[in-house]
Amino acid sequence: MELILRLDDKGRILIPVSVRKRLNIKNAVKMSIRDNKLVIEPIEDPLELLASAVVKGTKDIEKEITRLRKVSEKEVFKKVGERWS
Incomplete structure (x- = not known):
């Protein structure tokens, strides 16, 4: 195509x-x-990866997903910055 x-x-x-x-x-x-x-x-969908990383028993899943998203975004931007600099 x-x-x-x-x-x-x-x-x-x-x-x-x-x-x-x-x-x-x-x-x-x-x-x-x-x-x-x-x-x-x-x-793979990053949100699905984050959801699979949430620890069982977490009471506030939305909060945990938001926290994991921020951590993963920082890592992604760090790696992208290293590749493009």
Whole structure:
């Protein structure tokens, strides 16, 4: 499959619904540059990963998920910053 996509004024690309369904893309993808090409790959839903990390017996699950999300976001931004610097 080959598509021509446009970027909006902020440089964003919209992945068509048909492609998202075909690749089971929910709300996150991994982007990389290989051989001077932009590569976008589906990844596991980060919220599902966070939910699976919540300790049994946690009384406030929403609070625990928010805490884990912040921790994971910091790690992701740290790793992305290391790769792009």
